[in-house]
Amino acid sequence: MLGGIVLLCLCVCVASGHYGRSDGISLDPKVPEEILEDARLKVPALVRKYGYPLEEHRVTTADGYILTVHRIPHGRDAGNGTTDRPVVFIMHGLMSSSADWVLMGPNKGLAYILAEDGFDVWLGNARGTRYSRQHIKLNPDSGAEFWNFSWDEIGNIDLPAMIDYALDKSNKKRLHYIGHSQGTTSFWVMCSLRPDYNQKIISMNALAPVAYLTYNTVPLLKEISLFSTVFDKLSNLIGVGEILPITNSLVMRWAGEKLCSDTAVFQEICTDIIFLIGGWNSLEFNRTMFPVILAHTPAGASVRQFTHYGQVMHSGSFRRFNHLGFWNYKIYGTWDPPLYDLSQVKAPVFLRYSLSDPLAHVDDVERLAKELGNLKAKTSIPLSSFSHLDFMWGINAKKLVYDQVIADMRRMEESL
Ligand SMILES: *[C@@H]1O[C@H](CO)[C@@H](O)[C@H](O)[C@H]1NC(C)=O
Ligand SMILES: *[C@@H]1O[C@H](CO)[C@@H](O)[C@H](O)[C@H]1NC(C)=O
Ligand SMILES: *[C@@H]1O[C@H](CO)[C@@H](O)[C@H](O)[C@H]1NC(C)=O
DSSP states (O other): OTHHHHHHHHHHHIIIIIHHHTTTSOOOOOOOHHHHHHHHSOHHHHHHHTTOOOEEEEEEOTTSBEEEEEEEOSOSSSOOSSSOOOEEEEEOOTTOOGGGGTTTOTTTSHHHHHHHTTOEEEEOOOTTSGGGOOBSSOOTTSSSGGGOOOHHHIIIIIHHHHHHHHHHHHTOSOEEEEEETHHHHHHHHHHHHOGGGGGGEEEEEEESOOSOOSSOOOHHHHHHHHHHHHHHHHHHHTTOOBSOGGGGTHHHHHHHHHTSSTTOTTHHHHHHHHHHHSSOOGGGOOGGGHHHHHHHSOOOOBHHHHHHHHHHHHHOSOBSOOOOHHHHHHHHSSSSOOBOOGGGOOSOEEEEEOTTOSSSOHHHHHHHHHHOSSEEEEEEOSSTTOOTTHHHHOTTHIIIIIHHHHHHHHHHHHTO
16 A cells, blocks of 8 residues: 555655765666666556557546556467456555556566466556546646545545446456455445445455554554644645655656666665565565666555545544545535445455555454455465565565465356
């Protein structure tokens, strides 16, 4: 979920302090061309570069957001015929995008692995991410109106729209869902607010699942959570609803290439900052890929997505966005925001979590597991140091996570 914060801090720290002092030191610019190219390319070109088919689809939501959904309809090497392919929809976490499922390359990225295994792969992009930063009327670059949403809207509006679209295009009635972090939060939101969507889900694999944040062990986030609602009001007041738009620009790519690449003297600092905040694990992280990762992530989000997580942390309840008192009454008809009813999540859920994930803490996962309406299994990753971001980029993610995900999806297929 909060990989974005991590990268954000990295960017700010690196850009403000270290570079200024280091102008004298020469930064070896010889990052391999292959890596630089993967950093430059957006998802469609990146996927095609490796010989995979990629379709871009636009989905317009009921409230006017134009979302891009990426589809890899079949594999490159194996099983690329016209046989009947089960549909799998993958939803990214906070500040991530569809890119995170392909940027590590074939045989490593989850999207490629699923395509090779015979799935029709759809990659969602939530409103506000770089691939879905568009609206029929509102301008993301002027005022806060475009950014007036949290993951409540992503779950309540975006997910149903993208899922219906994928089912319609592929002529299917049901699909498999895989979510990471906020991609799980928004799924709980969807299934509790719009329970009819439960029937469209064959299986839900929740990677680093997030609902409650009571035990998260990131001190910085705890501090921030106290002020989150004030921060939100403030940002609305001054008309900025996007989380540091600067991170969407070339700055991150620059940081990745110049400061965090294998040949840069600052790579150590880059990783240290990430460790400090948590959610990353040196053994599972391929540092060579830093420039590619920083070029694609963070991919954009609203201030309100963070605020909403801050509220969850602070209140200890998994509930809808708190607009405060009278506004809650106007919007929800109650003074406090309503709880999301997790027992309404009737789709079969497989929770996959890690013992050392500071953001999806074991005790919070336990609580979620108890409240879900149809828990199939709860599995901890058999490597205790595996962490939050490793679910996307971990060197051994295939062996430790994806292979098991596929096995469970296949089992659910058979029982249909
Ligand atoms: C399927 O894969 C084979 C072997 O890689 C290749 O020769 C063929 O062109 C592929 N077909 C399609 C439709 O992509
Ligand atoms: C933001 O959305 C809420 C509903 O969630 C609405 O009541 C409010 O007027 C919106 N504010 C702006 C500035 O668009
Ligand atoms: C790290 O990434 C590089 C570049 O893609 C690759 O050549 C290398 O094999 C990767 N290392 C591991 C341990 O996966």
